[in-house]
Amino acid sequence: MFDLQGKRVVITGAAGGLGRAFAHGFSDAGASVLAADLDLAGAKETMTNRPGGAIALDVRDMESCTRCIAAAIDTLGGVDVLVNNAAIYAGLTRAPFDEITSDMWDQVQxxxxxxxxQMCKAATPALRAAGGGAIIQIGSATVSSGSPNWMHYVASKGAIHAMTRVMARELGADAIRVNTLAPGVTMTEASLDHFDNARSYGAANAALRRNADPQDIIGAGLFLASAAAAFVTGQTLTVDGGKVFS
Ligand SMILES: NC(=O)c1ccc[n+]([C@@H]2O[C@H](COP(=O)([O-])OP(=O)(O)OC[C@H]3O[C@@H](n4cnc5c(N)ncnc54)[C@H](O)[C@@H]3O)[C@@H](O)[C@H]2O)c1
Structure with missing residues (x-):
């Protein structure tokens, strides 16, 4: 039921951090993976000695998204799963909402x-051609907690949570399931750079009294991609050790 043998998976933002952990998790579970990122060298490194490939991708550019899916069809033979993980998260400037500049806002959105x-738009014909599949959107537990001082980021993730519900309804008849995986603070390089005290930041508020390592998040992604989640769509699965209950 949890088997991902033979699944063809496109993962955006896969040059490092959670994207790389997803790529390795899917690959270890038997899937072939196309790792896509602005950082092609990082994406290639992710896929060293693993079945699949790597491609340069700028999700802001529709043509680049279309090329990415065409490459997945060439390299993997099609697309069964899209993991929308690319985001502006590393290097994000935190500021009170009334000090966020228009430029910062626009870049994040x-x-x-x-x-x-755009990646959902590009991948949908391939998912339909495969007879169905799964889109996994990487949201954030910040949407539920309303974390202060990064409203541009929280708003962007809130939009993703909402888009999941719309697409679940629009694509359900094509057997394409769309879900959001919403991690809490996770110890990627980006988090370690972002917070002075990443490991303990808010950890006391978690039922499990700690923040996540990337490996804590991956299983939920594998579940949402697998036949075990065959009747799960339009949902937000929060994986944060029990900080917020959504
Ligand atoms: N780490 C956390 O604590 C945490 C918590 C909740 C949600 N998330 C989400 O998880 C995902 C991964 O986070 P991470 O910690 O690994 O961060 P990260 O910054 O390391 O990963 C983001 C990746 O997206 C890529 N990217 C950025 N802009 C791009 C573009 N225009 N086109 C293609 N790729 C682009 C980057 O190169 C990078 O590899 C993000 O969606 C983030 O918002 C992270």
Missing amino acids: AVNVKGTW
Whole structure:
């Protein structure tokens, strides 16, 4: 039921962090993976000695999204699963909502919201051609917690949570399931750079009293991609050790 043998998986933002952990998790579960990222060298490194490939992708550019899916069809033979993980997260400037500049706002929405939409648009014909599949959107537990000082990011992730519900309804008849995986603070390089005290940041508020390592998040992605989740769509699966209950 949880078997991903033979599944063809496109993962965006797969040059490092959670994207790389997803790529390795899917690959270890038997899937072939196309790792796509602005950082092609990082994406190639992710796929060293693993079945699949790597491609340069800028999710802000619709043509680049279309090329990415065409490459997945060439390299993997089709697409069964799309993981929309690319985002502006590393290097994000935190500021009170009334000090966020228009530029900061637009940059985050262009990647996190429009980029996610564009990849869904590009991948849908391939998912339909495969007879169905799964889209997994990487959202964030910040949408439920309302974390202060990064409203541009929280709003972008809130949009993704909402887009999941619309697409689940629009694509359900094609047997394409769309779900959001919403991680809490996870110890990627980006988090370790972003927070002074990443490991303990808010950890006391978690039922499990700690923040996540990437490996804590991956299983939920594998589940949402697998036949075990065959009747799960339009949902937000929060994986944060029990900080928020959505
Ligand atoms: N780490 C956390 O604590 C945490 C918590 C909740 C949600 N998330 C989400 O998980 C995902 C991965 O987070 P991470 O910690 O690995 O961060 P990260 O910054 O390491 O990963 C983001 C990846 O997206 C890529 N990217 C950025 N802009 C792009 C573009 N225009 N086109 C293609 N690729 C682009 C980057 O090169 C990078 O490899 C993100 O969606 C993030 O918002 C992370």
